């Protein structure tokens with residue numbers, strides 16, 4: 001039997017319902033702050049991610065699904081949403097609009113990773129981006145919005161870590177200092193860290209290796225090397241979060257997977273998740289639009305994994321099924337009348353279903369009960385139907401034509 005590819009999953013109706021809640025809450029919470037929905041293509045030019053995510057990142061080095069389109073162009077299934085949104089911002093001249101331009105998305109993304117709980121090859125993210133503002137208020141607003149969304153969806157035991165990466169210049173200087181430090185301690189580092197000292201020294205903070213962790217405790221911290229402007233920006237973000245009553249921990253070792261972050265970075269995690277504890281995160285990426293050949297444009301945003309949000313959320317009770325009307329047949333030859341009655345009921349605004357499986361009358365009534373039908377109309381002979389109220393058990397004969405008006409009248413009276 002053919003199965004869904006490794007690392008992918010079907011969204012069955014029961015889980016579709018929970019996802020709808022995430023979407024509705026995102027729409028409500030982000031919409032109230034002026035974010036508007038955007039959807040970009042499922043695949044993009046590979047170049048967009050190579051440049052916009054960064055050659056040195058795990059994503060570009062080993063997680064992208066890249067293919068040739070048959071005409072010599074290299075395309076890639078989107079592994080993340082920020083670079084595509086920035087591409088769209090430039091392509092549609094959105095810098096002529098009032099700034100910042102606030103956009104949100106809920107889409108599927110693709111990464112070639114080893115599948116495990118909370119880590120898939122196709123997964124969904126809800127994300128928000130504010131392009132065209134360097135105000136610390138933008139960063140704080142985005143962080144509070146993600147906190148509100150996680151709360152609304154019921155994500156438990158969350159923890160927020162916060163840091164600042166400074167600007168490219170101070171970061172470059174710090175990088176050299178960190179590289180020199182790491183080279184001094186090469187013998188004590190894990191091999192994958194050692195081989196990438198020059199390519200991506202910041203990743204050493206991410207390592208789970210005990211030897212590397214011991215070394216990194218004494219490593220120079222970027223937070224202590226920020227320019228005065230960056231330090232002030234970061235202090236302001238913190239003050240705004242304090243005012244909002246949001247709790248966070250400063251984590252000087254917080255490094256986001258993407259290369260383009262500047263200044264504020266943050267991540268929400270949940271203890272409910274075990275190893276894949278990251279629920280969502282983001283930060284400021286003032287250099288990205290320029291990397292994509294646009295004008296220098298400050299921007300900030302985040303993305304959160306829908307599956308991880310749901311894994312970390314308390315179980316919702318399943319919504320009870322409900323149908324206003326089930327049209328049953330006393331004899332199979334009433335099926336044309338039943339079909340038309342169900343159609344008319346739907347056009348009148350009722351939820352209506354009809355018998356489609358050739359059950360006995362007893363079987364039909366049992367089925368109507370199971371799907372939560374409020375009324376059952378049993379089509380009899382000569383334009384007569386028996387209308388049964390499934391709540392009271394009361395039933396009476398009436399004209400087929402009178403079934404819908406009677407239900408509507410009864411519902412109005414209730």
Ligand code: ATP
Nearest residue numbers: 111118119120123257278279280281303304305308
């Ligand atoms: P991780 O450290 O777990 O690999 P990441 O840093 O790669 O996460 P981001 O690129 O920041 O994650 O993506 C934002 C969010 O998207 C994550 O916090 C997580 O909830 C979700 N996410 C990322 N990769 C996956 C995946 N392969 N499967 C499911 N969700 C994912």
Ligand code: MG
Nearest residue numbers: 058059113257
């Ligand atoms: Mg990852």
